[in-house]
Amino acid sequence: MIRKLRALVLLGLAALAAGCSDQALPEADGRGGDIAAGRVIFERKCARCHNVNGDGETVVAGRFPYANLIDGVWRSDGTAESIEKQIRRGRDPMPSFERKLTDEQIRQTVEYVRELTGARKEAAR
Numbered sequence: 399m400i401r402k403l404r405a406l407v408l409l410g411l412a413a414l415a416a417g418c419s420d421q422a423l424p425e426a427d428g429r430g431g432d433i434a435a436g437r438v439i440f441e442r443k444c445a446r447c448h449n450v451n452g453d454g455e456t457v458v459a460g461r462f463p464y465a466n467l468i469d470g471v472w473r474s475d476g477t478a479e480s481i482e483k484q485i486r487r488g489r490d491p492m493p494s495f496e497r498k499l500t501d502e503q504i505r506q507t508v509e510y511v512r513e514l515t516g517a518r519k520e521a522a523r
């Protein structure tokens with residue numbers, strides 16, 4: 399009896415774990431969706447240089463002070479326009495993403511960078 403119960407519990411746990419690993423890509427539905435989508439893009443395309451938290455403490459970008467995106471210090475002015483410009487054009491050693499991301503993806507990434515910068519509420523999410 400107890401054995402059967404244990405097997406059932408284990409089965410349940412396995413089903414739960416399978417459900418959790420099934421990560422769907424977030425959809426762009428309003429601002430929250432944009433930020434979620436931007437986060438996925440940031441983690442895939444930007445975090446290797448800017449770090450997941452945006453502080454730029456990586457092997458590639460660590461010696462460039464402006465690679466830190468969350469210290470409130472900008473080479474440009476930190477507006478959405480200038481962030482978008484940097485993403486489109488790049489700036490050595492940062493590559494241009496003009497042809498690697500769609501306009502929609504660039505917009506979402508800008509939203510996320512601004513969220514990272516302003517809020518730093520990582521823990522709350």
Ligand code: HEC
Binds near residue numbers: 440444475476
């Ligand atoms: C190969 C490494 C690399 C990758 C990949 C990269 N960056 Fe950068 N990025 C840098 C470096 C280094 C700087 C600082 C350059 C400088 O001194 O202007 C920078 C600067 C920036 C700036 C300008 C900051 C300011 O002070 O004005 C923004 C915004 C930015 N990156 C966003 C992104 C986003 C968004 C992505 C992903 C789509 C990305 N970067 C991908 C290396 C990278």
